[in-house]
Amino acid sequence: MTAPETGELSADCAHCFALCCVALPFARSADFAIDKDGGTPCRNLLDDFRCGIHAGLRESGFAGCTVYECFGAGQKVSQGTFGGRSWRAAPDTAPQMFDVFPVVRQLHEMLWYLAEARSLSQTRSIHGDLTGMYRETAELADGSADDLVALDVGAHRERVNALLLQTSELVRATVAGRRKDRRGADLMGAKLVGADLKGTNLRGAYLIGADLRRADLRAADVIGADFRGADVRGAGLAGALFLTQFQINAAKGDAATTLPSALTRPAHW
Incomplete structure (x- = not known):
């Protein structure tokens, strides 16, 4: 297992099979012009996994798409977990790929927070715990599709959050008043x-x-x-x-x- 760099915890759409445009549902609102069920490709998705209205998303009523951040889960699942085989090329993988994506997205979000926490001088006293949790979370994100679907991500988040709360207390305690x-x-x-x-x-x-x-x-x-x-x-x-x-x-x-x-x-x- 190689711990991801911070840059790998940001979206790289060029190496993703447009998972956020397919796996996730959204409802007609100020953020989205239409309703879309999870697992259904957005009507604006092109055959090459690019967005047909990317340059004018906000003007077309899809401001929500410009806000979303997957923390690098898209390329991780597309190129790592599923080895570069898209849901279009291998339709049988689609249901599991769409289930895995939000799990890895949560794990990568935790990695983002943990990376920040262990970079702070105020967390020196818990640096070992933060590093250990970071490595454990990265190993979970490296798991197989079956392992990821079965993961109790909520329970793991609670353990991560306990350290993030400690980080918060240590940092905010340095502010006078x-x-x-x-x-x-x-x-x-x-x-x-x-x-x-x-x-x-x-x-x-x-x-x-x-x-x-x-x-x-x-x-x-x-x-x-x-x-x-x-x-x-x-x-x-x-x-x-x-x-x-x-x-x-x-x-x-x-x-x-x-x-x-x-x-x-x-x-x-």
């Missing part, structure tokens, strides 16, 4: 312009449509926070803890928004 615990808080549409949110626990918080312009989120734990439509123009996100490309893609930022070095500024900002 008493910080609020806003875990799971309903902050939809909240007016937080210029807010000092350093070291705040925002795990799973609903920040949909929140006004976070120029807010300071350094050392804030944002794992699982919903940033859909959140205005982060000029916000300080460079030091936010467990921020992902998926969350950034869903928000509205600008050139003044600071981001962690591992994330890419979305083209639609």
Whole structure:
């Protein structure tokens, strides 16, 4: 087993059999112009696994496609688990491939968080535990299709989360002053312009449509926070803890928004 590099935990659509366009369901909404069942190819999918409207997804009512991030699970399942045999070339593999994809996606998301956690100076005391869990998670992602389908991914996530919680406490403890615990808080549409949110626990918080312009989120734990439509123009996100490309893609930022070095500024900002 070779532990994946950070770059391998980001989508590489050129080496994927468009699994997110087929395996996943979506419902007609502001994010998707149509309903689609899981396991059914999107009507915009071409024979070469490319999207026929990729250049105009947002204008065509498919903004949700521009937000999604598989953490590299697409190419992992396509080229690794199934050895480069597509669901079109081998239709008998399709059901299992579509079942494996979301499992590997979850494992790769955990790897992303663990990689960040063990890179932080504040986690020196638990570095060994983080490294061990990272290797164990990578080994699970390297498993066979049968093993992956049978995996209790929820139970493994609980073990990973215990270490991520320790990481959060260690990092946020370095921020001076008493910080609020806003875990799971309903902050939809909240007016937080210029807010000092350093070291705040925002795990799973609903920040949909929140006004976070120029807010300071350094050392804030944002794992699982919903940033859909959140205005982060000029916000300080460079030091936010467990921020992902998926969350950034869903928000509205600008050139003044600071981001962690591992994330890419979305083209639609």
